[in-house]
Amino acid sequence: MVKWENKIAKIALPTPFAVGDVNVYVVKGDALTLIDTGVKTKESKEVLAYKLGELGLKIGDIEQIILTHHHPDHAGGLDFFDRGVPVYGHKNNQRWLELSDEFIHMHNQFFLEYGGKCGLTEELKDKLIRTREEKRFLSNRKLAGFLAEGDELPGLPGWKAIETLGHAQSHLSFYRESDGVLIGGDHLIAKVSPNPIMEPPLLPNGERPKPLLQHNESLRKLLHLPISKVYSGHGEEVEEVKELIHFRLTRQHDRAMHVKKMLEEKPLTVFEVCKQLFPKIYSKEVDLTMWETVGQLDYLEDLGEIQSETQSGLTLFSIA
Numbered sequence: 001m002v003k004w005e006n007k008i009a010k011i012a013l014p015t016p017f018a019v020g021d022v023n024v025y026v027v028k029g030d031a032l033t034l035i036d037t038g039v040k041t042k043e044s045k046e047v048l049a050y051k052l053g054e055l056g057l058k059i060g061d062i063e064q065i066i067l068t069h070h071h072p073d074h075a076g077g078l079d080f081f082d083r084g085v086p087v088y089g090h091k092n093n094q095r096w097l098e099l100s101d102e103f104i105h106m107h108n109q110f111f112l113e114y115g116g117k118c119g120l121t122e123e124l125k126d127k128l129i130r131t132r133e134e135k136r137f138l139s140n141r142k143l144a145g146f147l148a149e150g151d152e153l154p155g156l157p158g159w160k161a162i163e164t165l166g167h168a169q170s171h172l173s174f175y176r177e178s179d180g181v182l183i184g185g186d187h188l189i190a191k192v193s194p195n196p197i198m199e200p201p202l203l204p205n206g207e208r209p210k211p212l213l214q215h216n217e218s219l220r221k222l223l224h225l226p227i228s229k230v231y232s233g234h235g236e237e238v239e240e241v242k243e244l245i246h247f248r249l250t251r252q253h254d255r256a257m258h259v260k261k262m263l264e265e266k267p268l269t270v271f272e273v274c275k276q277l278f279p280k281i282y283s284k285e286v287d288l289t290m291w292e293t294v295g296q297l298d299y300l301e302d303l304g305e306i307q308s309e310t311q312s313g314l315t316l317f318s319i320a
């Protein structure tokens, strides 16, 4: 049974993805707000309607939507809502919500070229280009307004946006200063570490993002806030916030050191490291395993432990 807890009601919605259910949150304020929407499937919409009903609400009662990030399990269900319902989020959501031909072209070009540098086979490069497949889970929508670091949330006095980039280039968390509650999307999840998913550069011909480095920085940022509880995008709430952050950062460092050992043997491409790290699943989960690998290499390079050199379109990593 869905219930209110300090003006927040958590609703778990089914997704067709391996991650399982996604949590969306109804928040009471000047405007009745939904944080994230769930995925765009019939089943998800039915469960949303049913669970809102347990609060005495209907889908049509939601007055505004605020997004933690653009991924289909969080933003896909925007189509369930009337066009007049304003949607707010980080400006970097927009390119994914619009999914213009120009962006798809740029996206595919980037992944073909970058996949080549990483040493991927043609077949696996194709697999990386998943935008079109995901399209059926996305909704086409324009944001009514952009939220940036420190902004007060529209219709929710006392709530602030905190930029928590890493898992997505559009990722925000929402913090209520009065009681230290954070709605954290996929930034901090009790059971799993979110994947540092690669995205095309934000500016034409710009540098690619370094999602794991961003994610670590966004985790450290939370250490400075008195957070009482994190309502996550998946699974249970997190109350031992600092402990979990330290645990995640240490685990990730250890994993990077394991990768460094591989490079002590001989220089390797991203794909070669990926195959050693994930021998059983790399071909099935090429994107997630590759981005995890890129993350560890970015981390080691940032520490000055390794270096990279690109020759004839192929990048090799070696001990510095």
Ligand SMILES: [Zn+2]
Residues within 6 Å of the ligand: 069, 071, 074, 167, 168, 186
């Ligand atoms: Zn996500």
